[in-house]
Amino acid sequence: MARFNRIAHNFATDAWTYISLGYFHQNLAAQGSTGSSTMPHKVNPIRFENAEANFEVSCALLDSLAATLVTSRMQRDLTDSTTQRNIGVALGHSLLALTNLARGIDGIDVDREVLLRDLDANWEVLGEAIQQAMRVAALSGVEGMDNPYERLKELTRGHRIDAAQLRQFVSSLGLPSEVEERLVALSPADYIGYAREQASWHSTPPTA
Numbered sequence: 001m002a003r004f005n006r007i008a009h010n011f012a013t014d015a016w017t018y019i020s021l022g023y024f025h026q027n028l029a030a031q032g033s034t035g036s037s038t039m040p041h042k043v044n045p046i047r048f049e050n051a052e053a054n055f056e057v058s059c060a061l062l063d064s065l066a067a068t069l070v071t072s073r074m075q076r077d078l079t080d081s082t083t084q085r086n087i088g089v090a091l092g093h094s095l096l097a098l099t100n101l102a103r104g105i106d107g108i109d110v111d112r113e114v115l116l117r118d119l120d121a122n123w124e125v126l127g128e129a130i131q132q133a134m135r136v137a138a139l140s141g142v143e144g145m146d147n148p149y150e151r152l153k154e155l156t157r158g159h160r161i162d163a164a165q166l167r168q169f170v171s172s173l174g175l176p177s178e179v180e181e182r183l184v185a186l187s188p189a190d191y192i193g194y195a196r197e198q199a200s201w202h203s204t205p206p207t208a
Helices: 002-021 046-068 079-106 112-120 123-139 148-156 163-171 177-185 195-199
Strands: 024-026 108-110
Touching: 002 024, 002 046, 002 079, 046 079, 079 108, 123 148, 123 163, 123 177, 148 163, 163 177
Parallel strands: none
Antiparallel strands: 024 108
């Protein structure tokens, strides 16, 4: 239960961060939240904050239970009877956290415009695709594909590049024409690798 709490806690903190970055937009009516006491324009993602706090309390109690219930004083130690009265409290905090987490999820929408704008400002993320294409080409016997990581690092580390710079770099590599065309057609918004397949794996697992 504590491990599950910590995974859900990480989700709550990530959601809070995505809200602060503008990737998620809060539906205030669904959240049931109010503005900050000193900054009326600011609305805290209170459901996620409440979930964080209750997960932390639950984990603290569960960790204490796990540490103390395994000890005994010469088989005459009855402290566990008092300790175990907090099991319900620990589970209650976890349930309260999950309730708030669910309400928080119900009260957010993805802001696609913000996401697309951020992606379009970060063409360097396609460096991974170019590296992998160069490695595959090298295995196929294409010359000039040495040190893909170092070459992408020189192009992208420490500064931003735009679409024109990245495509010019791809065109200068000497990749097979079909590979070059595929890479030049990519954008940060549509480079997702196998993410779709991985996300749907639970419903259609591969056969052995």
